[in-house]
Amino acid sequence: MNLLDGTARSYAWGSRTALAELRGVPAPTRHPEAEMWFGAHPGDPAHLVTPRGRVSLLEAIDSDPTGLLGTGVVERYGPRLPFLVKFLAAEEPLSLQAHPSSDQAREGFRRENAAGVPLDASVRNYKDASHKPELVVALTEFDALAGFRSPAETVELFGRLDADELRPYTEMLAAQPDSSGLRTLFTSWITLPQRALDSVLPAVLDACVRALERAEQTGDRTFVPELRTALELGEYYPGDAGVLAALLLNRVTLQPGEALYLDAGNLHAYLRGTAVEIMANSDNVLRGGLTPKHVDVPELLRVLDFEPLDSPVLVADTSRPHVVRYPTPAPEFALVGVELSAASGDGEPWTLAHDGDAAPRIVLCVDGRVQVSSGETTLVVERGGAVWIAASDPDPQLCALTDTARVFVAGVGGI
Structure with a gap:
């Protein structure tokens, strides 16, 4: 047993205060701290604090996999820690993303290897052959987009926006209010030519402003978080099709201790807050927008699950005291x-x-x-x-x- 030093990851969407204050170190930090990794991922392994000094957890496992992982884990997963746990602090929205299933990850990893795409290439989708289910538990109030909303509720949202530019898409989803209709609408939006997007998106955002003004007058709070999120994303990522796609997703606010579980294919984006996150030990991410990073729309469409996610918040087991x-x-x-x-x-x-x-x-x-x-x-x-x-x-x-x-x-x- 050893103390474990995590490894900080700096991304633009991170916080200069949240993780520093959690660890009791001076804040604000020089660079935004987005994540603190406690695991044995090759990208940034944590370090054991030993009498001999700091030792990479990855190297320690490599030297004694059975002693550190146990026979059962090694037999099932090989000589690697099968999970990665981290602190996560989002000051700004993360990219719109999904993760592949095990079969999709294995196939995609083989395909990109055969094509000679370097593992560190910016256009690489599959960094390993593993799926990446993940669980996030809020430490503070935590906002997220998680899974596709019920088509009927989305049609209601579009009706409240009452934008001429949105009407054909509203009719499209109303005529097929199921996963196939969501696939058709999402595909239409994510593949819009930039010229068309530059016409539709500002009109939709203007409609969000008008809808919020009506909500202020009437006191009807229905869809207010969704409308505000769309406007916020529009400011961060002007002209990005992911802003439209966000209107199709469940908008969730977790209270401390509440959790989201996201399986393969669930489109999601974390918006703001601090959390504990645990996942399979993988770095496979397929992005759909809200990012300057690589977006591979055909590959994303291959892995997305368009079944509506009615209850994205996980029901925790509290049967044991404390x-x-x-x-x-x-x-x-x-x-x-x-x-x-x-x-x-x-x-x-x-x-x-x-x-x-x-x-x-x-x-x-x-x-x-x-x-x-x-x-x-x-x-x-x-x-x-x-x-x-x-x-x-x-x-x-x-x-x-x-x-x-x-x-x-x-x-x-x-x-």
Whole structure:
């Protein structure tokens, strides 16, 4: 068991304060911090804090995969950590994106390799052969676009906009209010020639302004977040077809502790907020707009799931006191939130036991200070910090060193 130093990733949409304040370091930072990775992804592995100094978690796993990952994990996933967990802080909207299924990822990875596309090429879609289901749990209020909205609700939204330029698209979806209709409409918008887009998009945004003015007069808040998001995206990304596409998606605001699970093919974009995110250990992203990065529309259309996502917010399991489980169908990862208290001088310990075969865990502290004890090793994890627990480590005990503390435990499915 070792303390684990995460690796910061700087993207333009990140925050200069959120992750710094979470870790208790000076803010604002010189560059925006978008993500803090705690894992063994080759792109930016975290580092174990050992008596010999900092050691790459990726290199440590390579040197002893069975000891660190466990026999069951190695047999199922090979000598690699199957999940990546991170802190995420969005000050501005992320790109509109989706992730491939396992079959799509394997096929796309082989295809791009055969075509000789370098792994680090800006036009590369598939960096590996893995799918990338992901779960995000809000630490602050967290805004997102997640999955296609019910066509009937979208037709209602378009009716409230009452824009002549939108009318043929409204009629298109109203005539086929299902996944096929969504596919037709989305494809029409994402492939619009720029000249046509430059006519339609400003008219739609003007209609959003008028609809918001009517909402202010009537007090009817229906679709107000959707309208404001469209205008915000229009300011960030003028002339981008992704602004139109955003009008087709569920607009969600998570409260702290609430979560979204996004499986293969779900179109989404995180808008603002701080969260814990866990995913399969992959970097495969297909973008649909709201970004200066590579957008491959034909490939995106190949992987998108146009079935409406009626309830994008995940229903958490709160059946155990002080423990919140976030169940997903993804076998590569699992995430559990735990509230700890220090009612007595030594705190109230909580044992982190395996439900099945021994597997690695990563504990992230998001509030307070936590003591983690495994065998003869005892570590103190500060807010914003993490600890790595290898499969071969004895089941650890956690207790709060402050009045209260909160941790997230990341592991392989079945922890």
